[in-house]
Amino acid sequence: MAPSLKDVARLAGVNASTASRAIRGDPTQRIHPATRARVLEAADRLGYRANYLGRGLRVRRTGTIGLVVPNLDFFTFVDVTHGVQAAAIEHDRSLLLVEVDQFPAAAGDRPTDELIYQRLVAEGRVDGLVIGSRTLEDRLVRQLAERHFPMVMVNRRVDDIPTVVGRDEDACRMAIGHLALQGHRRVGMIAVVVAGEDVGARRDRAFHEAIATHHLDADPRLVVHSAMSEHEGRKAVHRLFAQTADDPPTALFISSLSIALGVLEGIRELRIAVPRDLSLITFPDHRIAQHTSPPLTAVTARMFQMGQEAGRLLIRIIDGEASDSVELTEPSEIVDRGSVGPPPLPRLMRAGVG
Amino acid sequence: MAPSLKDVARLAGVNASTASRAIRGDPTQRIHPATRARVLEAADRLGYRANYLGRGLRVRRTGTIGLVVPNLDFFTFVDVTHGVQAAAIEHDRSLLLVEVDQFPAAAGDRPTDELIYQRLVAEGRVDGLVIGSRTLEDRLVRQLAERHFPMVMVNRRVDDIPTVVGRDEDACRMAIGHLALQGHRRVGMIAVVVAGEDVGARRDRAFHEAIATHHLDADPRLVVHSAMSEHEGRKAVHRLFAQTADDPPTALFISSLSIALGVLEGIRELRIAVPRDLSLITFPDHRIAQHTSPPLTAVTARMFQMGQEAGRLLIRIIDGEASDSVELTEPSEIVDRGSVGPPPLPRLMRAGVG
DNA sequence: GCCGGATGCGAAAACGATGTCGCAGGAGGG
DNA sequence: CCCTCCTGCGACATCGTTTTCGCATCCGGC
Numbered sequence: 197m198a199p200s201l202k203d204v205a206r207l208a209g210v211n212a213s214t215a216s217r218a219i220r221g222d223p224t225q226r227i228h229p230a231t232r233a234r235v236l237e238a239a240d241r242l243g244y245r246a247n248y249l250g251r252g253l254r255v256r257r258t259g260t261i262g263l264v265v266p267n268l269d270f271f272t273f274v275d276v277t278h279g280v281q282a283a284a285i286e287h288d289r290s291l292l293l294v295e296v297d298q299f300p301a302a303a304g305d306r307p308t309d310e311l312i313y314q315r316l317v318a319e320g321r322v323d324g325l326v327i328g329s330r331t332l333e334d335r336l337v338r339q340l341a342e343r344h345f346p347m348v349m350v351n352r353r354v355d356d357i358p359t360v361v362g363r364d365e366d367a368c369r370m371a372i373g374h375l376a377l378q379g380h381r382r383v384g385m386i387a388v389v390v391a392g393e394d395v396g397a398r399r400d401r402a403f404h405e406a407i408a409t410h411h412l413d414a415d416p417r418l419v420v421h422s423a424m425s426e427h428e429g430r431k432a433v434h435r436l437f438a439q440t441a442d443d444p445p446t447a448l449f450i451s452s453l454s455i456a457l458g459v460l461e462g463i464r465e466l467r468i469a470v471p472r473d474l475s476l477i478t479f480p481d482h483r484i485a486q487h488t489s490p491p492l493t494a495v496t497a498r499m500f501q502m503g504q505e506a507g508r509l510l511i512r513i514i515d516g517e518a519s520d521s522v523e524l525t526e527p528s529e530i531v532d533r534g535s536v537g538p539p540p541l542p543r544l545m546r547a548g549v550g
Numbered sequence: 551m552a553p554s555l556k557d558v559a560r561l562a563g564v565n566a567s568t569a570s571r572a573i574r575g576d577p578t579q580r581i582h583p584a585t586r587a588r589v590l591e592a593a594d595r596l597g598y599r600a601n602y603l604g605r606g607l608r609v610r611r612t613g614t615i616g617l618v619v620p621n622l623d624f625f626t627f628v629d630v631t632h633g634v635q636a637a638a639i640e641h642d643r644s645l646l647l648v649e650v651d652q653f654p655a656a657a658g659d660r661p662t663d664e665l666i667y668q669r670l671v672a673e674g675r676v677d678g679l680v681i682g683s684r685t686l687e688d689r690l691v692r693q694l695a696e697r698h699f700p701m702v703m704v705n706r707r708v709d710d711i712p713t714v715v716g717r718d719e720d721a722c723r724m725a726i727g728h729l730a731l732q733g734h735r736r737v738g739m740i741a742v743v744v745a746g747e748d749v750g751a752r753r754d755r756a757f758h759e760a761i762a763t764h765h766l767d768a769d770p771r772l773v774v775h776s777a778m779s780e781h782e783g784r785k786a787v788h789r790l791f792a793q794t795a796d797d798p799p800t801a802l803f804i805s806s807l808s809i810a811l812g813v814l815e816g817i818r819e820l821r822i823a824v825p826r827d828l829s830l831i832t833f834p835d836h837r838i839a840q841h842t843s844p845p846l847t848a849v850t851a852r853m854f855q856m857g858q859e860a861g862r863l864l865i866r867i868i869d870g871e872a873s874d875s876v877e878l879t880e881p882s883e884i885v886d887r888g889s890v891g892p893p894p895l896p897r898l899m900r901a902g903v904g
Numbered sequence: 905g906c907c908g909g910a911t912g913c914g915a916a917a918a919c920g921a922t923g924t925c926g927c928a929g930g931a932g933g934g
Numbered sequence: 935c936c937c938t939c940c941t942g943c944g945a946c947a948t949c950g951t952t953t954t955c956g957c958a959t960c961c962g963g964c
Contacts, residue, residue, distance in 0.1 A: 200951090201950065211915075214912085217913085217952095222952095225912095225953090228913085231913080243672065245668055245672035245673050246950080247674050247951070248612075249603050249949080251950075251951050252919090252951090253918095253949090253952095254919055254952045255919085255951080256919070258603065268622060269632075274623060277622060278622070290670070290675055291647050292647075293645050295631075295632065298639060300639070316644075318552060318599035319600065319601060320602050320603060321644055457838075461841075487811050487815075487841070487842050488841050554919090555921060555922095566921080566922095570922060570923085571922090579942095580940090582941085582942060585943080601919090603919080603920070604949095608920080608922045608923085608948075674950095
């Protein structure tokens with residue numbers, strides 16, 4: 197049994213409230229230095245630490261923040277998690293993790309959203325939430341916001357709920373610009389889509405803008421959407437090349453690394469060589485992209501920083517230091533791993549014939 | 551402000567204790583069905599959920615389990631985490647995550663161990679711990695065990711503290727057997743080593759046994775150790791080929807996927823072709839191994855199950871249903887992805903000459 | 905020598921829930 | 935009709951901490 201404040205007080209020969217004052221070192225409270233020393237000595241002897249439940253109940257705060265992510269199999273979210281955790285440690289908070297995908301698909305009578313809401317929020321297990329990607333429905337998020345429940349979204353905008361966003365649009369533009377510079381005219385995109393999520397839409401928009409800027413082919417058949425998984429990525433690339441069989445893209449922008457892994461598989465099945473027949477560029481980058489076959493040229497994103505800023509922002513909000521959304525300003529970079537080359541000759545020949 | 555039990559009681563026109571009884575449905579307590587219905591109706595109207603801190607303080611239980619892992623960048627631990635989380639959800643518990651690597655290297659005056667101990671255990675934030683790999687020192691683990699703090703280790707044995715172990719030895723034997731069957735005589739190993747960890751030692755032992763069983767070369771220079779990171783794996787393979795320059799291995803067993811990624815890099819630098827010049831086999835397997843260049847033949851391990859069994863075992867222990875260590879019995883399998891072939895000819899020629 | 909103010913600390917009331925104890929009131933048996 | 939027993943529920947203590955309030959004690963000043 198862990199020692200309680202009363203045990204410390206008894207050992208030091210003082211009242212519990214005095215012990216509490218001594219240990220917390222509250223500057224507004226007066227305490228005799230000698231008493232204070234005695235209490236600290238006693239606390240040290242017993243290895244006392246204030247009980248989390250007792251204190252939490254009294255001060256109405258748990259010192260725990262919740263992180264909700266879809267699935268840590270997505271490398272991106274591991275980085276985000278690292279960032280949030282770093283922020284939590286900085287500010288002496290604990291981290292409660294919820295991976296939405298781990299919830300049984302048909303969770304009895306209630307959807308996952310409700311389960312999370314009830315367990316984490318209604319029961320008061322966390323002081324606030326960092327919400328990664330589209331893991332909770334807008335409806336629920338808005339409800340929480342109305343009740344002023346501390347919350348920070350990662351790379352997702354819902355109304356004016358605090359969020360930390362990166363420069364995805366810039367990254368998309370850089371990717372397309374890089375391909376255009378190599379001479380590509382028919383650039384396709386495999387776009388990650390999570391029902392209704394705005395980050396996908398933002399990348400879409402940036403893609404189309406970039407296509408226009410560089411006067412590339414604006415063929416709607418060049419864009420296919422895919423859920424965020426290898427399997428879906430593989431199917432998506434088959435779809436793409438089926439529907440553009442008469443005039444396939446010479447380069448592909450893929451807006452998710454997990455999808456990119458599936459795309460590589462699909463491309464092998466289609467016997468398309470990278471970068472000879474097809475150039476590939478991915479966003480966001482991850483160290484794993486240098487181990488794939490072939491390694492993938494990618495545009496970096498600051499996922500760790502995003503998580504860290506989200507965690508810090510959430511803690512500021514919890515602590516009542518009003519804070520607005522954060523926009524990360526560090527620019528993305530292109531990491532060249534050789535999956536982008538000039539467009540293939542056949543394409544140039546066909547262009548000459550056409 | 552979330553509604554409290556008192557709010558529900560007031561709305562239903564009963565005393566708080568009656569409301570508590572009605573909501574918990576305690577079978578040992580008698581309550582009039584009509585009263586019960588009124589209370590439930592009121593609770594429903596208010597969206598009441600029992601406050602976690604209040605209940606926890608009273609029943610001396612948090613309903614939260616702690617998971618301590620080194621780093622989720624190691625794919626293996628993502629799988630373990632999934633398993634632990636699945637177990638937590640099954641039993642309606644929350645999961646507090648601690649990634650040891652996220653702690654500032656030099657955390658002020660105290661080592662990471664102490665920080666974890668104080669925050670999670672001494673403050674009573676968790677009912678028990680799942681300890682992944684060698685994240686806490688044996689000394690601390692033993693201290694906790696002495697105080698009967700609920701704890702389960704994953705794939706690590708310390709005294710007779712409950713643990714969930716897989717069949718690593720079998721997996722090693724299978725790997726070496728597979729290589730021997732292909733005709734390899736000089737088989738090397740890049741062994742993961744985390745200071746003093748027993749899982750590494752177990753794989754070492756199994757390796758040497760298998761070498762003896764199959765009458766392969768028992769050259770100590772064929773074994774090099776590496777910390778669990780890509781970087782160290784790369785250095786290790788350079789070391790291995792430097793010290794066996796006169797008679798290099800024709801096959802390599804790598805006992806960690808993260809290390810394997812570094813090995814692939816090192817091998818490319820050494821201009822060694824897989825599997826023509828060198829066969830590779832890895833343990834444990836992970837879906838990422840099919841995307842590497844080249845894809846890696848691997849021996850499977852049940853990391854998810856390991857996490858899940860660990861979580862379940864911990865919960866049984868917390869609930870006072872005494873439980874012993876669990877040994878997973880499902881056998882490993884070899885997933886052939888083409889990185890293992892017959893030994894190269896030069897080796898055979900040299901053997902003839904020698 | 906008395907009074908005002910400062911100083912140090914104890915008592916007690918929260919926070920929200922659970923669980924024990926015991927008191928009303930109704931039912932049933934003699 | 936009275937006594938007993940059971941049912942249903944309210945009062946209260948408790949978990950460990952913080953924080954407010956107020957009571958002593960001591961000091962200095964007049």
